[in-house]
Amino acid sequence: MNGTFVAGKRKALIELLQKFAESLVNYFPDVSEKVSLLSQKVSNEQFNLVVLGQFKRGKSTLINALVGDNILPTAVVPLTSVITILKGSSVEKITVYFAHGGWSEISRDELPEFVTERLNPNNVKQVERVEIELPANFLKNGIHLIDTPGVGSIYSHNTDVSYHFLPNSDASIFLLTADQPLSIAEVEFLRSVRAYVDKIFFVLNKIDMLSETEQNDAVVFIVDSLAKELYADTALEMRSRIRLFPISARAGLNAKLSRDEMAYKRSGVADLEIALLDFLADEKGELILQNASKRARQLASELTLLIELQRKSYKEPLERLQKKIEKFRAFAKEVHQQEEEILDLLSAAQRKIIKMLDDDMSDFETASQPKVLALLDAVAVQSKSFKPSDFAAELNKAIVDIVTSTVEKWRLDEETKIKNIFNSQALELLKRMSALVDDIYQTSADLFEVNFKRMERGEIFSDETQFYYMILQDIKPSLEEVTEAIVKKLPKRIAQGLIYRKAKETLTIELDRQCGRIRYDFVQRLDKSVLHLRQLLSESVATHLAKIETIISEALVLREKSSAEVQDKIKDLEILLSTIEGFDKRLAQFFP
Ligand SMILES: Nc1nc2c(ncn2[C@@H]2O[C@H](COP(=O)(O)OP(=O)(O)OP(=O)(O)O)[C@@H](O)[C@H]2O)c(=O)[nH]1
Numbered sequence: 237m238n239g240t241f242v243a244g245k246r247k248a249l250i251e252l253l254q255k256f257a258e259s260l261v262n263y264f265p266d267v268s269e270k271v272s273l274l275s276q277k278v279s280n281e282q283f284n285l286v287v288l289g290q291f292k293r294g295k296s297t298l299i300n301a302l303v304g305d306n307i308l309p310t311a312v313v314p315l316t317s318v319i320t321i322l323k324g325s326s327v328e329k330i331t332v333y334f335a336h337g338g339w340s341e342i343s344r345d346e347l348p349e350f351v352t353e354r355l356n357p358n359n360v361k362q363v364e365r366v367e368i369e370l371p372a373n374f375l376k377n378g379i380h381l382i383d384t385p386g387v388g389s390i391y392s393h394n395t396d397v398s399y400h401f402l403p404n405s406d407a408s409i410f411l412l413t414a415d416q417p418l419s420i421a422e423v424e425f426l427r428s429v430r431a432y433v434d435k436i437f438f439v440l441n442k443i444d445m446l447s448e449t450e451q452n453d454a455v456v457f458i459v460d461s462l463a464k465e466l467y468a469d470t471a472l473e474m475r476s477r478i479r480l481f482p483i484s485a486r487a488g489l490n491a492k493l494s495r496d497e498m499a500y501k502r503s504g505v506a507d508l509e510i511a512l513l514d515f516l517a518d519e520k521g522e523l524i525l526q527n528a529s530k531r532a533r534q535l536a537s538e539l540t541l542l543i544e545l546q547r548k549s550y551k552e553p554l555e556r557l558q559k560k561i562e563k564f565r566a567f568a569k570e571v572h573q574q575e576e577e578i579l580d581l582l583s584a585a586q587r588k589i590i591k592m593l594d595d596d597m598s599d600f601e602t603a604s605q606p607k608v609l610a611l612l613d614a615v616a617v618q619s620k621s622f623k624p625s626d627f628a629a630e631l632n633k634a635i636v637d638i639v640t641s642t643v644e645k646w647r648l649d650e651e652t653k654i655k656n657i658f659n660s661q662a663l664e665l666l667k668r669m670s671a672l673v674d675d676i677y678q679t680s681a682d683l684f685e686v687n688f689k690r691m692e693r694g695e696i697f698s699d700e701t702q703f704y705y706m707i708l709q710d711i712k713p714s715l716e717e718v719t720e721a722i723v724k725k726l727p728k729r730i731a732q733g734l735i736y737r738k739a740k741e742t743l744t745i746e747l748d749r750q751c752g753r754i755r756y757d758f759v760q761r762l763d764k765s766v767l768h769l770r771q772l773l774s775e776s777v778a779t780h781l782a783k784i785e786t787i788i789s790e791a792l793v794l795r796e797k798s799s800a801e802v803q804d805k806i807k808d809l810e811i812l813l814s815t816i817e818g819f820d821k822r823l824a825q826f827f828p
């Protein structure tokens with residue numbers, strides 16, 4: 237499938253949906269609003285394309301090249317320190333979101349003050365993320381291009397931020413550079429990336445630093461190593477399947493800025509850009525359009541039923557109509573009961589996930605105890621010759637490292653587990669609730685003896701079932717208060733013994749504390765996700781039942797008032813019915 241074709245289709249669908257919404261606005265403002273949201277959804281649907289790699293591989297430069305704008309700060313020292321999300325829009329706007337929940341709009345010149353290690357060291361400004369809205373071609377069609385801090389530098393908090401963001405990636409660009417062969421740290425990071433992201437575009441940057449032969453050697457070496465390291469079992473087969481894009485991001489950026497198309501091609505960034513756009517068009521484009529048109533057709537069929545119901549309510553002998561309404565109300569009660577059952581299932585799922593988390597966490601803590609103590613012991617042995625204050629500092633540092641690395645891997649795994657369970661449960665419940673809504677329409681159609689065209693529902697949009705994302709704060713253990721007192725009064729060996737014992741204690745406490753934090757974080761996110769889903773679930777049934785009630789009682793009121801108006805109304809409804817039918821036919825042409 238090619239990108240331009242999908243883009244054209246997308247534009248046509250957006251327009252059609254907007255017209256459909258306009259035609260309904262006077263009679264059914266709520267449905268009109270839904271159709272209009274659908275059209276917005278198609279134009280906004282996001283796809284997170286995350287740019288990853290070790291520090292200084294040229295991530296920010298590549299993003300600048302793709303959007304053709306030197307907007308992100310780049311430097312020769314480790315720089316990017318917060319997640320920066322670039323989105324398409326017609327006007328430029330930059331917003332900083334803080335960890336405590338506030339936000340503020342800033343200008344382009346102020347950007348470095350928030351996103352760089354130099355001006356915002358250790359993220360003292362507590363920035364959660366920065367969002368840049370930019371009128372750039374590459375960002376059209378809902379692509380979010382995301383810059384991440386480089387991993388593996390001495391600023392370990394930067395590494396954490398990038399690791400934490402992995403679960404939000406739909407696809408990623410992974411940067412390696414020609415001047416440095418694949419490192420162990422890179423392979424390790426890639427393994428984590430692969431656990432989250434199905435599609436990785438491998439890029440070899442800075443090829444301008446090598447001769448052509450050197451470039452070729454580098455490509456062969458890296459593809460070979462990637463195949464071996466990442467796909468041990470199928471390395472041979474993978475070697476021919478891995479595509480590595482050799483580029484010069486810097487040359488690409490310069491070419492884009494000076495609108496030199498040939499130079500842009502030569503930089504290799506053009507080929508990468510085409511591959512990215514094709515992939516995005518294939519993966520997401522069609523599916524989004526298909527879902528939106530299915531949903532719009534479903535709204536059309538629900539609306540048609542409502543109109544038919546109203547028409548019937550104008551014409552049906554009153555006594556028969558009253559009987560039908562009574563039956564409908566009895567049915568509505570049953571529906572509410574079924575709705576309650578579905579909501580109970582949600583609470584049960586929530587309890588089950590928390591129980592699983594607690595069990596997993598306690599298993600993890602028990603299993604890690606001896607391992608972390610052994611690691612600390614090794615550091616203590618190595619640092620035996622240090623004077624007590626250095627010995628304490630060394631152990632202190634080791635505690636942070638040990639706890640962070642031990643906990644982080646487990647946290648990522650557990651997060652995937654929880655996310656998968658939550659998302660699949662959410663999907664299941666949403667499907668059941670949709671089926672219940674379909675039942676409401678079908679049963680009403682049967683009761684009142686009107687036609688109803690039951691439509692296939694579109695897939696549920698991913699953001700309806702998303703497990704929430706939040707940033708976890710760093711850990712800061714401390715041995716310091718004890719050391720001061722001990723160091724001053726005791727001989728070295730005894731002091732070291734005491735420090736070591738205290739360190740073991742601190743290590744256990746920190747492990748437990750960090751687990752507690754993670755539990756708190758997971759539980760909070762789960763609560764938020766459940767709350768959101770509960771709202772989504774309970775809204776649907778109630779609103780649909782209410783709509784049917786309203787439409788019938790409106791007709792009844794008018795019947796008592798004036799028969800001339802009833803005749804006019806029936807004519808209006810018939811016109812509206814044919815309008816809706818017309819839109820439905822055009823929507824059907826999108827995905828016959
Ligand atoms: N020679 C050469 N240098 C490049 C190229 N791309 C980027 N650089 C330079 O590499 C350095 C790092 O680039 P950045 O874009 O800041 O790298 P980064 O990966 O975003 O770095 P962090 O944010 O610290 O992770 C800068 O000095 C860039 O000018 C390239 O294609 N060729």
Ligand SMILES: [Mg+2]
Binds near residue numbers: 295315383384385
């Ligand atoms: Mg950067």
